[in-house]
Amino acid sequence: MQINKDWTITAEFYSGIGEYVKFFPVEIMDLNSRETRDALQLDMRVKSGTAMVDASAWVGMDEIAGLISFIESYVIPNLDQELRKKSKEFIFESKEMTLSYMINERQKRISITLNNYTKAGDPKYYFWTESQINNISNLLQVLKKIK
Numbered sequence: 797m798q799i800n801k802d803w804t805i806t807a808e809f810y811s812g813i814g815e816y817v818k819f820f821p822v823e824i825m826d827l828n829s830r831e832t833r834d835a836l837q838l839d840m841r842v843k844s845g846t847a848m849v850d851a852s853a854w855v856g857m858d859e860i861a862g863l864i865s866f867i868e869s870y871v872i873p874n875l876d877q878e879l880r881k882k883s884k885e886f887i888f889e890s891k892e893m894t895l896s897y898m899i900n901e902r903q904k905r906i907s908i909t910l911n912n913y914t915k916a917g918d919p920k921y922y923f924w925t926e927s928q929i930n931n932i933s934n935l936l937q938v939l940k941k942i943k
Contacts, residue, residue, distance in 0.1 A: 798825040801837065805942070807935035809906065809928045815842045817908050817923045819935055821942040822854070834942060836860060838893060840910060840921050851921045853892035853910045857942075863888055863895070864939050871897045871906075871932050878902050897932075904929050 800823040807819040822837040836855040841848055855863065870886040874897070877884075883900040889911075896907040906929055910921035 798827055799823070799837075800825070805938050807931060807938045809908075809923070809925050809931050811923065811925055812927070813843060814848065815923055816840070819938055821938065824854075833857065836939065836942060838908070838910075840908070840923055842921055842923050844920060849921070851910055853912065855890050855893055859890040860939055860943050863890065864936065864943065866895070867932060867936050867939070872936070874899060875904070875929065875932075906932060 802821045802823075805821055808816060809818075810816045816839075818839045820837055822835050823832050824835055825832045834857050837852060838855070839850065839852050841850050843849075866886070866888040874884070874886070877899055879899055879901050881901070883898065885896055885898040888895045892911050894907075894909045894911055896905075896909075898905045898907070903926060905924055905926050907922065907924040909923075
C-alpha cells in the first residue's frame with residue numbers, strides 16, 4: 797500500500813497539554829493492482845498515562861458527505877448556543893472515528909475518539925478541546941475540498 801498525503805489542506809485541533817488531531821486528504825494506492833481511492837486521514841497524538849501516543853485513522857469517501865451534513869446541520873448552527881441547566885450532545889459515528897459536539901450550559905466541547913483502538917468501553921485514543929471549537933469550520937473546508 798502507498799499513501800500519498802496532501803499537507804496543503806489541513807484542519808488541526810490542539811489541546812493545552814500538547815495533544816492534537818490533524819485532518820488531511822490522502823490517496824491510497826494498492827501496490828499490486830495500482831487501484832487508488834481517496835480518503836480523509838486523521839493523525840492523533842494524545843497523552844496516555846505519562847507518555848504521548850500516536851495513532852491514525854481514515855474516514856472513507858462514502859462517509860464524507862455524512863460528516864459534512866453533520867457539521868453543517870448540528871455543529872455550525874449551535875456554535876453560539878447557550879443552555880441553562882441543560883446540555884445537548886451531537887454525535888457522528890464513522891467506521892474508524894467518532895466526532896462529538898457537546899453543549900453544557902455555556903461550555904462547548906468537541907471530542908474525537910478513534911473507534912478501532914477502544915478496549916472494553918475505554919477509549920485509548922480520545923481527544924477533546926473547548927478552546928478550539930471554531931476550528932470546526934476549517935475541518936468543513938477540508939471536507940468540501942476533498943468531496
